[in-house]
Amino acid sequence: MTLRKLQIALWAAVALVLIGTAGFMLGARNEEPVAAATFQPSFALADAAGRERTDEEFRGKYLLVFFGFTNCPDVCPTTLAEVAQVMDGLGEDAAQVQPLFISIDPERDRQMGLSEFTEAFHPSILGLAGTADETRAAAESFKIFYERQEAEASPDGYSMSHSSALYLIGPEGHWIRQYSYGTPASEILADLQTRL
Template sequence: MTLRRIRLVLWTLVAFALVGVLALQWAGRRPEPPQPPFRPDFALQDEAGRTYGMEDFRGSFALVFFGFTNCPDVCPTTMSEVAQVMDDLGPEADKVRPLFISIDPERDRRQGLAGYLAAFHPAILGLAGDGAATQAATESFKVHFGREEDPAAPDGYSMSHSPGLFLVGPDGEWLRQFPYETPAAEILADIQERI
């Protein structure tokens, strides 16, 4: 066998091996099933006792935040950003519903959740439930929260929680999370693009 013929046989074997490897890889790939839309939900009450769920806000964008009224920094900062967004939306503000969901419902109700939120913006709706409803809401939004003993805090405890602000679309589908300290202008621009 000549050197030329040996090279031809070797290159042919390499080509067959490469085709075989590619065929095995292609056969092993299966298309991923489409992911169902992420539609968080809850069943929580306002201060007047009316129960709300995400279906009550269909047709509007919802800005959802989980927090508590004794929060020293994250909650008031975020509510200030939300208030700025609502003011800057002008006539389009009626297309967005800001929601504050209490992770400390018993104390927040006692201290006046509606009054706390009105100090930021009249459009912010405060919602709270019992322990089970609060747990279900946080699980639906994939939010962490927990009680932390703190002798220096009111009532001797504080709450840790995920600080994100969530945007839910008019169809109830989760659109995105704005990290803590996202400027109001950035939140506003994102919402205006979607309206």
């Protein structure tokens, strides 16, 4: 075998390995089911009337979920105001989207009134406030964070820090994406409209 032929053979081998690797990677990607790439959050929490609501009853609808507390003067009203704009903007498609406000300060929020708060922004927003354990379980299943912070300069001596994004859950109950805090309502609306 001449040196020239050996060179060609080696390059051919390299090419085969590259094609094989690429094929293997593409194949692997195709085999991966979409569902495995995401997760299915779950919750069982009381609404303002004390009725237990679960993720399962909303199958077939998109869920727009925000975790917050009604004593929050800045981030929560701002986000709920955006949700209200999105719901108005959806028009007839609004029936396919259920906005949820899940309280991470459920005891105080139940005392203060959950529905009057959510309804002040939009009648379609459903407020949920479970027990401490149920709230913890819901937050874990959504993979979100919240924490009580002792703060002298806050009502009742504490405030809550919390994940501030809006979460979109699909009609089959799978987590689709989050809209980080401050995403303009127009962007959320446009994104939802491509899905409905």
